[in-house]
Amino acid sequence: AQSVSQHNHHVILSEAASLELGCNYSYGGTVNLFWYVQYPGQHLQLLLKYFSGDPLVKGIKGFEAEFIKSKFSFNLRKPSVQWSDTAEYFCAVIPPYGNKLVFGAGTILRVKS
Amino acid sequence: DSGVTQTPKHLITATGQRVTLRCSPRSGDLSVYWYQQSLDQGLQFLIQYYNGEERAKGNILERFSAQQFPDLHSELNLSSLELGDSALYFCASSVDGGANTDTQYFGPGTRLTVL
Numbered sequence: 001a002q003s004v005s006q007h008n009h010h011v012i013l014s015e016a017a018s019l020e021l022g023c024n025y026s027y028g029g030t031v032n033l034f035w036y037v038q039y040p041g042q043h044l045q046l047l048l049k050y051f052s053g054d055p056l057v058k059g060i061k062g063f064e065a066e067f068i069k070s071k072f073s074f075n076l077r078k079p080s081v082q083w084s085d086t087a088e089y090f091c092a093v094i095p096p097y098g099n100k101l102v103f104g105a106g107t108i109l110r111v112k113s
Numbered sequence: 114d115s116g117v118t119q120t121p122k123h124l125i126t127a128t129g130q131r132v133t134l135r136c137s138p139r140s141g142d143l144s145v146y147w148y149q150q151s152l153d154q155g156l157q158f159l160i161q162y163y164n165g166e167e168r169a170k171g172n173i174l175e176r177f178s179a180q181q182f183p184d185l186h187s188e189l190n191l192s193s194l195e196l197g198d199s200a201l202y203f204c205a206s207s208v209d210g211g212a213n214t215d216t217q218y219f220g221p222g223t224r225l226t227v228l
Contacts, residue, residue: 032214043115044203044219090156101148101205101217102171103156109158
């Protein structure tokens with residue numbers, strides 16, 4: 001079945017460490033890609049999105065993501081995490097044939113102060 | 114704050130009952146989406162409405178139904194509730210919903226607990 005895969009379910013980092021969260025999708029054709037964040041007790045917020053153009057996308061709060069078409073990947077990065085980045089991160093794809101979001105299982109990030 | 118509002122925030126009910134969840138989209142958005150977030154299934158798309166009409170359907174049970182009213186708010190009706198329906202139900206809205214470049218903005222969710 002076509003899907004979105006997030007490599008790690010739980011990640012624990014110390015403050016100032018670098019972050020990379022993996023995301024792969026299995027849809028062919030043109031897809032649109034998103035990263036959402038869910039802080040504890042809050043709703044999903046859009047971090048960044050990719051539709052076309054420069055495959056390196058910058059989002060809010062210092063996050064960026066790189067789209068690598070040949071690898072069907074859209075990995076999220078941040079050079080130096082803060083305690084306030086503790087949250088659950090979701091990669092999501094809009095497949096070529098629709099406009100619903102298909103989500104990965106999420107990665108829970110805990111940043112130790 | 115995304116501008117999408119959902120009520121109620123929490124809902125506790127018993128098996129077999131029926132509940133209605135409400136969503137108001139961001140000002141100017143014509144499309145509303147409903148998603149279910151549960152521990153075992155993750156975040157799953159249920160249904161989309163655009164300007165009052167159903168546009169897309171996902172993994173929505175027959176016991177569940179939705180509608181979008183002329184003022185563009187939407188309601189998700191869940192009936193004959195089962196324990197497994199306990200979940201967080203999110204509503205999202207977007208400007209158009211017809212193009213896959215549309216960005217969806219999420220509401221705070223309604224946490225449903227079925228006892």
